[in-house]
Amino acid sequence: MENQTRLSEYLRVLQHLGYSHPSTRSNSAHRDRKTDEEIRILDTLAVALTSGTRGEVIATSFNKREPVTLLLAKNTPCDATDREAVQELVKRITSPQTQNFENVLPFLFVHCKVNMMNRISKLLKALKEFRSDLQTILGIHGPFSSLAEEFPGSEEYRAWKYGQRVPSFSEMLHDLLEDIQETARTLNIENPGQPSVDLFVILSATLSMLQSSRLLRLRSTTEPSVELLHDRINYVCQYSQGVDSLIVYAKHYFPNGIPCLWLEAPADSAETIFKLKSGYKIIIERAFHRTLFPDNVQELLHRQFPYKHKWKKSVVIKTRVHAEIQLVLYLSKAYFPLDPQRPHPIGTSKRSCMCCALWIREYNEQFSTYWMTSGSHGKAYPAWALPGVDSVDKRVREEVENQVIAAAKSIHLFPQSPRSDEFRSRNTGMAVEPASIGQLIEKIVRWRSGSS
Numbered sequence: 001m002e003n004q005t006r007l008s009e010y011l012r013v014l015q016h017l018g019y020s021h022p023s024t025r026s027n028s029a030h031r032d033r034k035t036d037e038e039i040r041i042l043d044t045l046a047v048a049l050t051s052g053t054r055g056e057v058i059a060t061s062f063n064k065r066e067p068v069t070l071l072l073a074k075n076t077p078c079d080a081t082d083r084e085a086v087q088e089l090v091k092r093i094t095s096p097q098t099q100n101f102e103n104v105l106p107f108l109f110v111h112c113k114v115n116m117m118n119r120i121s122k123l124l125k126a127l128k129e130f131r132s133d134l135q136t137i138l139g140i141h142g143p144f145s146s147l148a149e150e151f152p153g154s155e156e157y158r159a160w161k162y163g164q165r166v167p168s169f170s171e172m173l174h175d176l177l178e179d180i181q182e183t184a185r186t187l188n189i190e191n192p193g194q195p196s197v198d199l200f201v202i203l204s205a206t207l208s209m210l211q212s213s214r215l216l217r218l219r220s221t222t223e224p225s226v227e228l229l230h231d232r233i234n235y236v237c238q239y240s241q242g243v244d245s246l247i248v249y250a251k252h253y254f255p256n257g258i259p260c261l262w263l264e265a266p267a268d269s270a271e272t273i274f275k276l277k278s279g280y281k282i283i284i285e286r287a288f289h290r291t292l293f294p295d296n297v298q299e300l301l302h303r304q305f306p307y308k309h310k311w312k313k314s315v316v317i318k319t320r321v322h323a324e325i326q327l328v329l330y331l332s333k334a335y336f337p338l339d340p341q342r343p344h345p346i347g348t349s350k351r352s353c354m355c356c357a358l359w360i361r362e363y364n365e366q367f368s369t370y371w372m373t374s375g376s377h378g379k380a381y382p383a384w385a386l387p388g389v390d391s392v393d394k395r396v397r398e399e400v401e402n403q404v405i406a407a408a409k410s411i412h413l414f415p416q417s418p419r420s421d422e423f424r425s426r427n428t429g430m431a432v433e434p435a436s437i438g439q440l441i442e443k444i445v446r447w448r449s450g451s452s
Contacts, residue, residue, distance in 0.1 A: 001274070003397060004386050008317050009276055009283045010400045011355070012382040016280065019407045020378035021354040035343040039374050041249050042347020044242035045070070049085055050349040052114025059323035060347040063331060073263040073326035083262060085111050090258045093250045101243035102197055108239055109192035119235045120184050126232040127181055133225045140223070141215050144169040150214045157209060180206045204240035207233050263326050271321060271385045277314045287404040319385035322356050324348055328363060328371050329387060343372045351377040355384040355396055362395045
């Protein structure tokens with residue numbers, strides 16, 4: 001219990017400071033084609049089963065022993081609704097009548113309503129930020145190529161929007177942003193009927209054009225507002241492009257359905273409920289193993305990190321083993337020994353937290369495995385439970401303590417030191433093929449003309 005309490009205290013400090021594990025890149029560049037495809041499919045499965053309930057994160061992986069089984073785990077306890085949802089999703093994506101994501105949207109609108117609305121809301125905020133920076137971004141982006149090069153696959157859209165006239169790049173970009181914004185605001189997922197399905201298809205089509213644009217492809221790694229918009233587009237398009245890929249994959253590999261199994265947390269983990277009462281000054285000093293702080297430490301902390309909330313003197317924590325760790329523990333027993341040269345993909349509905357990323361890395365090193373998720377957002381969660389693998393848990397506790405020290409140094413309480421560049425989280429969304437945009441754009445024409 002002492003180890004879990006101290007870890008949760010450290011994580012609480014890091015969370016309160018808004019600190020995340022420093023990093024630079026996702027692992028997408030290091031995946032082979034088969035691993036990349038499987039991670040994307042597993043991520044989409046997890047997203048399509050996530051309702052958006054607070055604290056809910058779902059992880060998925062395949063147990064490839066015959067018969068192949070889809071394994072699922074949650075940060076929160078699963079219930080009958082979760083079991084029914086996965087059966088319904090599998091039924092829809094493998095049905096002979098299902099042609100594309102449109103056929104799955106009625107299910108998604110009901111089960112994933114909260115999460116979808118949240119992603120669309122964040123998309124609108126990203127659009128607003130992008131448009132406020134647009135003049136600066138356009139100044140950096142020029143000179144402009146032809147519209148066909150700037151917006152691949154936009155021929156039908158341009159023909160519908162402008163006829164024979166050739167607009168400027170700025171005009172088309174402005175119109176495309178307006179169409180995306182109008183459609184996103186009009187879409188009402190609360191009403192999961194055909195009009196909502198059509199509007200989401202329109203939104204997906206226009207987002208795909210913007211997603212594939214030369215501007216976003218070239219500037220998404222250099223301009224913060226472009227990167228944010230690119231990520232938000234990817235998140236929304238998981239429900240269209242991602243589901244389309246999932247349908248193709250499921251029908252190819254699982255034409256008769258997918259056996260599924262929900263997991264529970266291991267019995268020897270540190271899942272428990274307890275109260276944290278230490279002040280953050282004491283916790284940070286504990287990481288240094290001696291009292292080192294100047295008298296004005298609180299002034300420095302407040303100056304460097306404007307807190308959204310005051311530090312509470314005591315807080316009740318309910319720890320739980322995170323979903324991706326549950327899968328690693330279960331499948332490692334099933335497959336042991338594993339091929340350390342072959343990645344073993346795990347899909348998640350949300351990027352892995354700091355501790356999950358650290359724990360999986362250390363587990364791989366100690367047990368010669370190669371578990372891989374699609375990335376980490378690097379954030380700290382005080383309710384993260386030690387999974388119960390002592391040698392791995394110890395290394396994670398040590399690394400988190402090091403991060404508390406790094407956080408203290410980063411706010412100039414102590415001399416700056418070099419920082420690790422691992423575990424950066426960036427969404428690695430799926431770019432749509434230009435040919436598929438033409439099929440979707442017909443929806444725009446019918447909708448704008450008022451026909452059904």
